[in-house]
Amino acid sequence: MNVVTEKPPITHNEDGKNKIQQKNRRSFLLMLAVFALPIVLAKFALEGEWLATGVTNNGALLSQELTIAQLGLDKAAYDKQWLIIYNIPQQCDIGCQKTLTTVHNTYVALGKEMPRVTPLALYQNELANEHLQQLSKSQWQLTTMPSQAERYLDSQNIFISDPLGNVFMSHQIPNNAKQLPQFGKQILADMKKLLKYSKVG
Numbered sequence: 001m002n003v004v005t006e007k008p009p010i011t012h013n014e015d016g017k018n019k020i021q022q023k024n025r026r027s028f029l030l031m032l033a034v035f036a037l038p039i040v041l042a043k044f045a046l047e048g049e050w051l052a053t054g055v056t057n058n059g060a061l062l063s064q065e066l067t068i069a070q071l072g073l074d075k076a077a078y079d080k081q082w083l084i085i086y087n088i089p090q091q092c093d094i095g096c097q098k099t100l101t102t103v104h105n106t107y108v109a110l111g112k113e114m115p116r117v118t119p120l121a122l123y124q125n126e127l128a129n130e131h132l133q134q135l136s137k138s139q140w141q142l143t144t145m146p147s148q149a150e151r152y153l154d155s156q157n158i159f160i161s162d163p164l165g166n167v168f169m170s171h172q173i174p175n176n177a178k179q180l181p182q183f184g185k186q187i188l189a190d191m192k193k194l195l196k197y198s199k200v201g
Contacts, residue, residue: 057193058186059160059169066167071153072146075165080201081118082194083161084187087145087153088123092131096155098180099173103158104138106184106191113195114139116163122149158187160194163201 068083069075086103089096100121107119121135122145135142153159157170169190174183195201 057169057190059171059190062168062170066152068161068165068167071149071167073143073149078118078120078161078165080163082116082163082191082201083159083167084117084119084191085153085159085161085167086119086121087149087155087157087159088121088127089155090125092123092127095175095177097131097134098177099158100135100138100140102180102184103187104140106188107139109184109188110191110195113192116195116201117191122146122153124150160187160190162194162198 067075068078084103084107086099088100092100103119107114107117110117119138119140121140121142123142124145127135127142152167157172159167160169160171161167171183171187171190174180
């Protein structure tokens, strides 16, 4: 004769304990998914190139550390100032003059942010009278090129320095004069971004 043994009925306490365990398990899995899923998706996005690579600035960041002190410039003279630096070529031809005008117009376009920025033109030779007259009508600050600056600053680029004296970005001057307006817009876009997010200067 087979004896059928009945399982004892599940008590209310055991049933509640099982529900709590299931709830805790679900909470743990949900929390794991919240933290792990973004990492996994980011990994697949980068490896699978789901996202287009974005560029946040138009200028090129300098690969080596450079300061205005290394250039032989007096840091105290430009305290808390952003600098737009142009090394004027030994012979300032029409292209050079147009570059000076373009960058000056970019500076003026900064509007209310202009007092935070100084456009600095470094020259090696005595400038012709017509060039001096042109620059005297602008906000360019003229300074003799320090000898040690020649090895760092070429005349094919406009350089940007922050208020702490770090020269960190350059914009290559286009050979085609028709590209100068776009060149000016690129510098303006970078400067506005820098001035917007910087608490210094």
